[in-house]
Amino acid sequence: MEKVGAPWAVREVPDPQVRPGGVVVDVVAVRVPSYTRQVLDGELGYDLPTPLVPGPTCVGRVRAVGEDVFAHRPGDVVLCNSLHSSGDAVGSPDEILIGWTGTGSARSARMQQVWRHGSFAERACYPASCLTTLPGGAEWSRPELLPFLASLAIADGGLRRGGLRGGQTVLVNGATGNLGGAGTLAALARGAVRVIVTGRRADALAALAALDPRVRPVPLSGDRASDTAAILEETDDGADLLLDVIAHTPTTDPTLACVDALRLRGTAVLVGGVRHDLALPYQRIQRRQLTVAGSFMFDSATALEVWQLVRSGAIDLDPVRAHVFDLDRFEAALDRAASLTGLEYAVLEP
Ligand SMILES: NC(=O)c1ccc[n+]([C@@H]2O[C@H](COP(=O)([O-])OP(=O)(O)OC[C@H]3O[C@@H](n4cnc5c(N)ncnc54)[C@H](OP(=O)(O)O)[C@@H]3O)[C@@H](O)[C@H]2O)c1
Structure with a gap:
């Protein structure tokens, strides 16, 4: 690339030379x-x-x-x-x-x-x-x-940041994406009792559901309250850990719907590409003793x-x-x- 936005080309350039460190x-x-x-x-x-x-x-x-x-x-x-x-x-x-x-x-x-x-x-x-x-x-x-x-390391890094323990319920928001697929596989391998996967594409949700009976797909409607209700229906009493790996979305409602579905002392880990600020529910975070964390690479x-x-x-x-x-x-x-x-x-x- 000679300039951002200008056409790029595949061509020979000098080999990178090894250097100290x-x-x-x-x-x-x-x-x-x-x-x-x-x-x-x-x-x-x-x-x-x-x-x-x-x-x-x-x-x-x-x-x-x-x-x-x-x-x-x-x-x-x-x-x-x-x-x-x-x-x-x-x-x-x-x-x-x-x-x-x-x-x-x-x-x-x-x-x-x-x-x-x-x-x-x-x-x-x-x-x-x-x-x-x-x-x-x-x-x-x-x-x-x-x-x-x-992808697995980025997603698993997020699960580790959220302190995932075996037997917990993990909610993967944006599960139909690459990091979401990786996060689903990692959560299953780490012993999650249930992995709730959200996304819009029905075919991708079905592919995730076919991985393991512990995977429960929830199609995202975009409406915060009904998405929260649909997620809660797949949990015992809310999710322990949210791995948010969604791309940039027009509103933050998909992420907030998932935060709303966390159980007492649950943790939300933000990994995705959302570029808006989140209007976090202050009272709910306080009363439910929720943790919100970020994870990068x-x-x-x-x-x-x-x-x-x-x-x-x-x-x-x-x-x-x-x-x-x-x-x-x-x-x-x-x-x-x-x-x-x-x-x-x-x-x-x-
Ligand atoms: N924190 C880090 O270390 C790190 C590292 C790498 C990447 N990222 C970020 O992570 C994000 C995801 O990466 P990826 O490679 O997994 O991307 P991806 O494969 O394109 O997946 C994007 C996901 O976002 C969903 N989505 C996109 N637009 C949406 C909308 N308007 N409403 C609801 N859902 C929407 C997609 O759902 P459907 O396909 O079902 O529509 C899909 O689940 C990227 O934005 C990237 O910037 C973060």
């Missing part, structure tokens, strides 16, 4: 999020430095490591988290998503100068701290499913844990379907990505 990977596979075209054309207002090789979190095979990198070896299969932090122990760190967005601060812009390019490429260079080695990843027979680990411990759950079979990726594209079909991948959510997703294998 860095790791160069051959990109194995990267998910193309459903909203990628809107990111690249500037519609979503992401902070993209140009010129740029864009691209989010990916799975790569280590090619070369900086001389001060000791945790990774050539040949390792790694999840490359695009989240990179300035790492301040005191004060508020800046966080960028390499190849994807920054925070708009001057320091974030400096970080993006150094760690700029992302994963829609044959090779990429990441800070070593962004990488999680996937033990046994090199022998995994379906590399096109590996990028789903990023994931850490290495979560990435490793979801990978081991996948390897153990506790998270079964069989229901996930990847539609694979190479770089020459980048435009087709963007189009396909826009029409796929939930347990189906578009993958670039450069």
Whole structure:
């Protein structure tokens, strides 16, 4: 990309060179999020430095490591988290998503100068701290499913943030999306007694319901009171934990309907793309002792844990379907990505 909003092109650029603290990977596979075209054309207002090789979190095979990198070896299969932090122990760190967005601060812009390019490429260079080695990843027979680990880690990070315990009732709002599908699989694997899944697309809700009898679909009508009532009908006395992974919605009613369906001492974790402010029910939060938390991306411990759950079979990726594209079909991948959510997703294998 030479400029945000200008036409992009697939072409040869110089190979990324390994540098101190860095790791160069051959990109194995990267998910193309459903909203990628809107990111690249500037519609979503992401902070993209140009010129740029864009691209989010990916799975790569280590090619070369900086001389001060000791945790990774050539040949390792790694999840490359695009989240990179300035790492301040005191004060508020800046966080960028390499190849994807920054925070708009001057320091974030400096970080993006150094760690700029992302994963829609044959090779990429990441800070070593962004990488999680996937033990046994090199022998995994379906590399096109590996990028789903990023979705699982983001969703599971949200469940962890909400303190999920086995036997709880989890409500996944926006479950028909990619993070929602991942959140449903993670909540099932973590022993939720019931997973209430909300969304608009009936086919995607049916696919989730087919995963396990513990999954209860609730179609979203858009009316706050009736959506809350429909959710409550599927619970004993409200949900313990809301994982809100919905995209930007015209109003906040879908999210608030779910907050209204939390039980005493329930927790709402906000992970999705809603850009409005939420008018939270002050009295209800106080009397019901509710917690509202945010969750952003994931850490290495979560990435490793979801990978081991996948390897153990506790998270079964069989229901996930990847539609694979190479770089020459980048435009087709963007189009396909826009029409796929939930347990189906578009993958670039450069
Ligand atoms: N916190 C983080 O770390 C993090 C990381 C990555 C992404 N995100 C954000 O998470 C959001 C979801 O990502 P994704 O990849 O799962 O997206 P996605 O696959 O496109 O899913 C979007 C979900 O939102 C629902 N939705 C969209 N418009 C709606 C509307 N007007 N009313 C009701 N529901 C609506 C969709 O429901 P239907 O399909 O049933 O219509 C679907 O369930 C994105 O907006 C992204 O910015 C957050």
